[in-house]
Amino acid sequence: MPSSKNEAAIDLSEFRQGWRVLLLSVVGIAISINASLLYGFGTLVVPLEQAFGWSKSEQQVAISFLFGGAVIALQLVGWFNLRFGMKRMTVASLIMLSLGYLATTQLQGSVWSLYLAFAILPLIGMGALAVTWTQLLSLWYDRNRGLALAIGLSGTGLTAATIPQLMSWGIEQWDWRAAFVILALLNLLVLLPLTLLWFRISSSGGKAAQERGKELQNLPGMSFREGMRSSKFWTCNLALALVISSIIGMVTSTVPMLQSKGLSASEANLIFSGFGIALIFGRLLIGYLLDRMWPPVVSAVSLSLPAIGCLIYLGGTVEFAPLLLAAILVGFGAGAEFDIAAFLVARYFGLREYGRLFGVHQGLNTVASALAPLLFAFLLSRTGSYSPMLIYAIACSLIGPLLLLTLGRVPRFEPTPIAAHP
8 A cells, every 4th residue: 555655745757748738738827818818907997098088997897798708608618629629629719819819909989899809709719718728637637636737727827927017018019909919929929839739638549539529528427417417516516606706705805905994005915915825825735635635625624714814804903914814814715716626527527528517617606706796895885894795705615615525425437547548
């Protein structure tokens, strides 16, 4: 039997075989449309206001259209992957998305042209959404799937660090159109070549089968109908939707809440920086633990930490240290949530219909993400206090994780990773 030391060790053989896929997925997630436009949107607001007279509040609605388009795209991409093959869909999507970005430079005077563009872009780029890259990682990694997903999804940190700066530079050199040209070039000159070189479902199976999408049809796992009828699938959906709604609400409300306590803007933002650091650390640590412990208990413990953070906020303290600790606890849960979702869907429902099932799951979570800030704003306007919001977040951060504990033992239909057998 393997020793505990060996159980704790990282299986480097998977990373030696799949490092190209891992790097490709990091870049793919970093350049994906939802990440790029979400993190880079702030650089466009003032230039678009100056160019067209659209108010900041009018422009914010575009993000809702972006999420709406993504919800529809997530329901379609799994089916198209099965029908045409993942690589073919991804390549076609990158080309179409690049053309879509270039077309967006032709925005007209009505703000509805912006809304329409943001709704269409995720649809024509559906094959390059994060679901594709998480599915690719799940196909290549088995023993270190959680850690591989965590590393891949850390690409959003790369987005936050680089995309806004690149877009801002382009706008300063030319005008707002340069931001969309830069996004198009990133897809065409960076991600597309890497995809053509490194995108591979497995190291076996034959080129023709992979191109036709047959590589997904023979994988063990639930059918789409079985997954949709599974009570565990809907338990997972409900649990993680509750958690994500509380976390997204906290993300948008923490800084103004801290300022309402009497902290300066600089102090509030310094405390919130602990959220970002904890997000990265939490993502990697939880990814590592998911591979080595019973997934529901790792998920439940990590996703309940924001409840403790919210309790600290609710206590009314204005001391720097406990408020920083609260931000770290919320950030830890935020970093773990997406990794846990991708991991649980792959483990409990298999890889056969991962794209479609994870698409449904992420579609529901996207709706929860879009509605949470509206709910928090409603609670604040009705009560004038952040306490109801915090109570809601605490409840969601406890009920959701407890529901995950009902998932039971991981099914045995999970295959040996295709990549491990050349």
